[in-house]
Each structure stands twice: as structure tokens, then as C-alpha cells.
Amino acid sequence: MPLNHDTIMKALADIALPDGSTLAQNDVVKALTVSQGAVSFVLEAPDATAARSWESARARAEAALKALSEVTSVSIVMTAHSGAPAAPAAKPDAAPSLKIGRHPTPQQGKQGVPGVKSIIAIASGKGGVGKSTVSSNLAVALAKLGRKVGLLDADIYGPSQPRMMGVSKKPASPDGTSIEPLHAHGVTMMSIGLMVEEGEAIVWRGPMLMGAMQQMLGQVQWGELDVLLIDLPPGTGDVQLTLSQKTELTGALVVSTPQDVALLDARRGISMFEKLGVPVLGLIENMSTYICPECGHEAHIFGHGGVAKEAEKIGVPFLAALPLSLQTRLAGDSGTPVVAQDEALAEPYMRLADRLIKGGIA
């Protein structure tokens, strides 16, 4: 029997909900995807109380689907309408009663995120080259162009998206299992830094990181997104490895400054992605030029053109040259990315966003 939408819905027709209806009725199964034996979908409960009472149906559905010989993995994420009444224990701003950073649940092969069309990792070899600045500005630029955008700050060692996007509230978890993301500047966002105590994640290694990434991708209610950008920590460590091996990534964007030393590290990152079968979608040169706000003189503080040459050499697209500007830094520090503040400075990010959309990547 071929594995497709219809065969999955047929299997779900046998799973009853507490009110006597089945999972195949009332449009409760959303964002169903079937890809090479991997089945994933969202179960949309009317409210948090119903979500809790549907847990047994969710587990039975998982078991029933796993029993189908063609199915290799099953991911079912429960969500509840956010406008619905909260669970009795949840206070509006209460910290979620879930522990982030745990041993991973077994997972076969790479998985996508239900409802998310494209997942792009934003990486750099070296720290401080502006990966987080590029991620936040690109996210806002894509949102300005009408895309539904998510931004996950996976830089567990130095999360900067809460500061750059201007959010500090602890995300809520009305049902104690799923996590509600935050919203800023038209972007749905989540940072691992908002979920753990400062310094806690520093000691995490392989399995804990893997568990935390699984939670960030699977338990956060991302909803329907055109693209989810993942701001990675710098380098080629466990987070990059876990993400590349366990998540169905559309590809990776690699950010570098034109300096040789940054490029050297970027090369390592690129070769890691290539080895793990993650397409490198292109290179981005940050801090490319500096235009003096007083006299208009253009200077190349970190050199110029190195990233474009590298892109040509390894045969990947050179996607953007982003200028070094004081306003970009001040905007990042103030919690409103420069793309949301200044049309002229937004321009290269808007062009980058447009290029990704036209290329069918975002």
C-alpha cells in the first residue's frame, strides 16, 4: 500500500477522541507531511484542556502509524489555539514547567518541523563575524516581504537574539508540554537563552544538546511558516552536528568577514556541511565596506572581496556584501534590527531576502 496523505488519514480514522469523534474528522490533523517513510503532523486541539485529554489518542496514533510497514518515523506535535482558555496551572507569564536540555528521544533519520516549509541554518566559522546580526535582519527583511518567518536562536553559548529582537519575556507553556514562541518585528521567535538559566547550557555536551535542539524544533508551536532561520553558535561543534544529522535542513548560509582568518574558519564550516550532506546555499560577506557617515568615504576595514572569491572557488553563490555601520550595531543593541529602522541600510538585506525568495529557498 503506498504511503500518502490518504493512507495516513485512513489509519487515523480508527483513533477515537474522548468525545467519540476520530482523528480523521473535524480537521484536527494539520500540516501532514509524508516523506520517504517519515510522517509528521500537528494535532490541533481546541484548547489546552482538550490537548491534555487528547494525549492518549496522540500516543495511539503514533503506535498505529509506526505499525505500518512503510513508516520509518512518526512525529506528532500537539497544539492548542492560543486564544483558548489556559490550563488552570498556567499563569500568563509563568515559566514553562518543562525542563529544556534533556536526553534526546530516539529518532530515526532526519525530521522536518511540521508546518514549516524551509529550514535554513545560519552559520559562521568564527565568532563575532555578525551571524546573529545577519539572522535577525534577514528575518525582518523576509517578514517585510510578506513571508511567514521564524527565528530560532540556537547559539546556546551566547544567545543574542533576545537582545537584538528586543524580547526578554519567558515563553509560556499553557499545557506544560508545548512552548509558545514570542513575536517581534513580524517574526516568530524563540531563543534557547530564554528557556535556561544563564550559564546552565555551557556545560551541556552531545546528548543534552541534541535533546534541547529536538525540544526547540519539536515542542515550540512554530505554526505555519514559510521559513525558519536557525542562528547557530560559531564553529563546527555538537549543535551544528546534531542539527545537520537530525533535521531536514533546506541548507546553510555561511557568514564571514573578508579577513583571511575568518575565511579559514568559514571553510571548515562549509566542509562540515558538505560532509553531512547539507547544501551550502551561499556565502554572505559581512562588514564588507565602511562608509564614513561624516564624509562618505568608503573604506575596507577587514579587506574586501575575499568572500566572493572564496564562493567562486568552491562553486557556491555569493549572496550579499553587507556594510559595516555604526547604526547596524546600535540597532542590534537597541532591540530593533536596522532593517526595521532605516530604509537605506535595510536595502542590502532586502535584496538578500528577495534573492532567497526568488530562488525558492525562503
Ligand SMILES: Nc1ncnc2c1ncn2[C@@H]1O[C@H](COP(=O)(O)OP(=O)(O)OP(=O)(O)O)[C@@H](O)[C@H]1O
Ligand atoms: N554589519 C555590521 N555593522 C556594524 N556592527 C556589526 C555588523 N555586524 C555585526 N556587528 C556587531 O558586531 C558584534 C558581533 O555581531 P554578532 O553578535 O551578530 O556576531 P556573531 O557572529 O553572531 O557572534 P557570536 O557568534 O560570537 O555570537 C555585535 O556587536 C554586532 O552589533
